Amino acid sequence: MLLRYLVFRVGRALVTLALMSMMVFGLTRLMGDPVSLLVAIDASEELREQTRERLGLDGSLTEQFTDFVLSALQGDFGNSIYRSMSSRDLLLDALPATLLLAAVAAAIAILVGVSIGVVASLKPRSWLDTVVSSISMAGVSMPEFWIALLLIFWLAVGLGLVPTSGSGTWLHLVMPAIVLAIRPIGSIAQVTRSSMIDQMRADYVVTAYAKGLKTPTIVRRHVLKNAGIPVVTMGGVEIADLMTGAIVVETIFNWPGVGRLASHAMQTIDYPVIQTVVFWAALITIVMNLLVDLSYAWLDPRTRQETR
Amino acid sequence: MSGVVKLPSSSGLPLYRLIIRDKFALASALFLVAIVLMALLAPILAPFDPTELHLRDVLRPPAWQERGTSLYLLGTDGLGRDNLSRIIYSSRISLSVALAVVAITLVIGTLVGLMTGVLRGRVDQCFMAITDAVMAFPGLLMIMAVVAVLGGGLTTIIIALSVRYWTTYARVVRGMVISLRETDFVLAAQVLGGSQWHAMRTHMLPNIVSPLAALIPLELGRTMLAEASVSFLGFGVQPPMTSWGLLVGGARDYIASAPWLIIYPGMALFLTILSANVFGSWLRLAADPMHRGRLGT
Secondary structure (H helix, E strand, C coil): CHHHHHHHHHHHHHHHHHHHHHHHHHHHHHCCCHHHHHCCCCCCHHHHHHHHHHCCCCCCHHHHHHHHHHHHHHCCCCECCCCCCEHHHHHHHHHHHHHHHHHHHHHHHHHHHHHHHHHHHHCCCCHHHHHHHHHHHHHHHCCHHHHHHHHHHHHHHHCCCCCCCCCCCCHHHHHHHHHHHHHHHHHHHHHHHHHHHHHHCCHHHHHHHHCCCCHHHHHHHHHHHHHHHHHHHHHHHHHHHHHHHHHHHHHHHCCCCHHHHHHHHHHCCCHHHHHHHHHHHHHHHHHHHHHHHHHHHHHCHHHHHHHC | CCCCCCCCCCCCCCHHHHHCCCHHHHHHHHHHHHHHHHHHCHHHHCCCCCCCCCHHHCCCCCCCCCCCCCCCCCCECCCCCEHHHHHHHHHHHHHHHHHHHHHHHHHHHHHHHHHHHHHCHHHHHHHHHHHHHHHHCCHHHHHHHHHHHHCCCHHHHHHHHHHHHHHHHHHHHHHHHHHHHCCHHHHHHHHCCCCHHHHHHHHHHHHHHHHHHHHHHHHHHHHHHHHHHHHHCCCCCCCCCCCHHHHHHHCHHHCCCCCHHHHHHHHHHHHHHHHHHHHHHHHHHHCCCCCHHHCCC
């Protein structure tokens, strides 16, 4: 039964992958003629033809799509139009910066989000709970680009504490990491709070109180672990989103990661780079979804029924 | 026998009486009404035409700051255009884009969700693969790519956002149809000889309406944020049209010299999204009879 679900779900992931690839191909081919951007306006037809050939755009659409599929299998869609580097290498060069930023942001988000969520849950509807709930609601509603510019204004321009943008030292990391953490802090705090409130009503907590344990001990030893499950699920989703949110943040702070790479490639219609970034990002999401679904199926047999 | 759960139900209180008890939800609802009125009455409320240049009054700070004048309450931009008037007029684009996208995605998502939920089988599997593929794209990149393909413009940005967000409603509707399909009143209708489409129309659809409606404010907030982000990056609403996101994007270089051009349009955007989220969270609980007990009373 589990094997059958496995085959079914992997099959669907493959179909999804094929559909996604076609969308990537279609979108980037429709984005405009890169040749006209590369050559001078008065360039000869011959030069245009050569450029087209160099970019592999001279074949019919079917030929181009075959090329595309072969490239996809290698995960590399050719050299960047503007930089003589393979787009996969550009992506790999930018990846460590994005991962570092995402890791620091995730650490801040989990630490702050879980702490304020737990504090709020201990006395539901107290003033402290209201304050925390308001903060987390504000966090999830905050436009990243706005808070990023405000932080630049206050911390960098006003107080001169950190550099306005760029990379190199850990001080450069402060503002982008804070901005990126704000939304997940809000959502993690909300989930932690409601999960904790549910758990605090459970029988085992009543038993622990009856045994004479104090609240901090009960929370630390018993409740946190149980309340953690939805937080982990939610946190996983949010951290995957960090990579996407990085587009805006990396562009503003000029952080040399995948987001800035993608945003620059978009502006210059550097379609091999766009294809590579989008393809890899989508591939990772599809694989992650597959793994999540499979782990649910393994843990909870009821979810396997979909195959019928 | 139809098993319809209407919005004002078990607790016997209509929504407007419930909301009075929750001061946050009430405040956010009132704020949203005020923003909508502001957009509708923009020509009356705005002190200036948003495109009118005042080259003698370039980069005036807000009235209460040094060099500020009460003529330009929230200051002026690099061309001497009135900041307040531009914020007021921008609400029209920001709101209408979000409303249009939510309307389109609601209709498409509901139709697709109903169809796949009822037809099941191969149609359903195809649909799941398509939504998986759409949702696998990094959100902003997909919107930017569609805008890059079709060129900037109001219609384009609406299409781009709809292409990305129709899946939310489709998935929610499909999920609800699948769970409703097994309920006694739907099974009974089929046992009595009703067709699937009959069951869908008369028994399922009415039960789907209120949870779907409750999603609208949350989706509005999400759409506004996405439009603002892509407009900020230059891939959304294009000048001379303005939206709150574009205002902030256009003022990026003025962050040190004229921060009011960033603070106030951004604040309008933030407060509107915040209100939509606060009101939406409340509405989702209020629309669900099972959760209504949790509302602050």
